[in-house]
Amino acid sequence: MRAFSIIFITFCLISGQVLCFKVIGCSGGSVMFKCMKTNKRESSDQFKGKYFCRNRDCTTGISTETRHRWVYNERFALYDDENRGFFSVFIRKLSREDAGKYTCGNNQEWSHIVDLVVNNNSSSCGTSVIRSAYKGQTITFSCEYDHKIETHTKVLYRVNGDPVLLLKISQSSQSSEEKFILSDNQRDHFTVTIRNISEEERGVYLCGVERDGEDKPPSETSITHKTFIKEIELKVHSQISSVQVEAYISKSVFITCEFPEEFKENQKFIQKVSSQEISVKEQNQWIHHDRVHMYDDTSSGVLKVFISDLTAADEGRYRCGVKTVNDHVFMKIKLKINQVDHFPESSESAAVIGESVKLSCNSPEKQQSIKHICKENEQKICQSISSSEKQRFEFSDSTAGVFTASISNVRLRDAGVYWCGAETRHKHLTSVSLTNKHQLTLTMPPVIGREGDSVQIKCPYDEKHSAETCLRSGKCLSKEVKYLCKGKSFTKDAQIIIRSDEGHVKNPKISVKDDTELNLFTVNMTELRAEDAGKYWCAVKDVFNLPIELMIIRKDEMTTSDTKRETPQPGESASQFELKVIIMINVRVGCTT
Structure with a gap:
């Protein structure tokens, strides 16, 4: 002030x-x-x-x-x-x-x-503030003044068109139907209430006192003047009467409510009409309440609401709002749950790291809206893909009601659960009805070795598994143990080939190196044999598993014509040449810890 x-x-x-x-x-x-x-x-x-x-x-x-x-x-x-x-x-x-x-x-x-x-010797004047209200709302603001003039007449003026226009004085009588109400019953401030705000009430207001040259109230013969102690700029926004959001039974919906800039720091809430109000008490982090997840983003002034596993009981009217000093500002939402679900329950896709993958998505034919894809985080909340990632996602319509989302240059962090659906935008609200669930798993390109030679199996892992702990000897080891395994997935037959924390070598033909700076676990296998071929798993307990296929070219299985030529024929790549003589053991295996 x-x-x-x-x-x-x-x-x-x-x-x-x-x-x-x-x-x-x-x-x-x-x-x-x-x-x-x-x-x-x-x-x-x-x-x-x-x-x-x-x-x-x-x-x-x-x-x-x-x-x-x-x-x-x-x-x-x-x-x-x-x-x-x-x-x-x-x-x-x-x-x-x-x-x-x-x-x-x-x-x-x-x-x-x-x-x-x-x-400059008082703290009661020269204040300038911005207040916002929606049409039809009632708003109250206060005007502070020096206690020496508490008995003086208080005034409210407006700067609009004409520089100043008298709206209200404290000595006038008031009725319950008045638009402007001035209440002067405090020692150091008076309040101004504006009822049923309309577009015409937007503008700048000045509140002050009527004075002459003394601290005592002006007499009947005094020549008075007006001292304005505060300036309030009132912004009036259109109230959204009701926005309909459509979603589907057993699916999810992502809703973003946008509020005026001056409400960025105010506490937000979501409320189903006739139900308890759910306040977002923590800002800039996801807060959950049963199946409702909320995020109060103060940087952009929006409230994000994610509702998963929708049921028929979720249908109804909601209020997405912000708490102000004297009132609540909110948008009305009518959530419609379609009981008939024409979309597949879920699907699984596999992609090779470094290559591309396509995910098939459905959207209602009547909706000519923006296509959307998002990935679940650890809290199973479907967050939007960041802007830096959007260039890796391409959307194309294949048939009516079906579109394809393509992810190029697949990376390790792309593994997980994806949802795609249609986005609908209104002036202050965006909704995404999520309809298709995809489980995306990743594999490494095959590793090819020759019988009797050696190969390296490189296992990348997420940086969250690279934390180290140091021993008294000064040697530092990763807190998370990495494994290279072979065998049927999660069964007693699973065979642990080597662990990252092994201090001795069980098999002199196998060695291991865990580089936590590169997030890379490397296994070196020598003197390869035909029975070494198969599918292996790079694993971190049962949290992260990445399959890799090892292909062995057997010396005694080469054909006479292939044995005679040591290099590929013109137009034939080395890998094509090797695949002609390769023995692939396609047994899907895994490991447990």
Whole structure:
């Protein structure tokens, strides 16, 4: 809150005529006062231009010959009402540079000296805030003031079209039907309530007090002025009456509610009508409540809501909102759950690291909307693909109601559960109805070796498995033990070939190296035999498993023609040549720990 001092005026009287007065303001505040004629006799004054200026050429200030409407020059405004014997001067957003001597009057017949003083010795004035409201909402804000003037009349003005327009004074009576209500029952502030806000209420409001040159309330004979102590910019947003979001039984839906920028830090909530309000008490992290997951993103001012495993009971009306000081701002959502599910329950796809994979997705034919794909995180929440990843995802429509999502250059971290569906956007709300579930598993390209030679089996793993612990001897080992296994998946027949933490070599033909900086577990196998062929698993307990196929070229199985030529024929790659003589043992195996 910026500091200010209360504005007051001291008048100079000579022979009953007002010749000069002092205006004391504050940096950041505003003031409005009247420049009165020296007498009330009829004259040619009504045909003269009026002015409030700092110097003779009026480069600082304002002058006009226009009558019966406000004229303004930057922060200065003037209204000439010659029928009432005065004109009004309004100065907004005072600064220290505004201090000094001014003259107000008409061009020839009369003038007054105005001594404007601007200082900074109070904490009640010069405040400027922004408030937001939706159409139909009721909003209340407070206006602080120095306790010395608590008995003075309080005023509410509006800056809109005309520079200032009186809306309310505290001494006026009020009814329950009034649009503006001013309540002055506190020692250091009064409150302003605006009911049933419409588009017309947007704009800038000024609240202040009515004063003369004393701390005591003005008398009936006092010449008063207005001291504005606070400026409120009110933004009015369109209230969304109801947005319908369609989703499907047993599937999921992702909803994003966007709020005005000034509500970024406010607490958000989701509520099913007639049910308990679910508040998001922690910001910038996922919070779950049964099947409802919420994320209050303060950086973008949105509330993300993910509801999984939808049931018929989830259908109904919801409020997606933000809590304010005096009220709640919310958007209405009508969630419709389609009971008929035409989409496959789930599917499995396998991809080779470094290559591409295509995932088939469905969307309602009537929806010409944006296609969307997302991946579940560890909390089984389907988050949006980051912008840096979007270039690796391509979408194409194959048939009516079916589209394909292609992932290029598949990486280790791409393994997991994916959902795809159709996205629908409204002005303040985005919804994604997720309809297809894909389990994407990864494999490594086959490793090819010759009987009697050696090969390296490289097992990449996620960086979360690379944490190290150091022994007293100074040797550091990975906390997570890595395995190379062979055998039927998760059975007693599973054979552990080697572990990353083995301090001795069980088999002199096999060695291991775990590079935690590269997140790479490498096994070196020598003196290969035909029975070494098959499928192996790079594993970290039962959390991470990556299959690799080892192919062995047997010497005694080469055909006579292939044995005679040591290199591939023209146009034939080395791998094609080797595959002609390879023996593949296609037994799917795995390991347990």
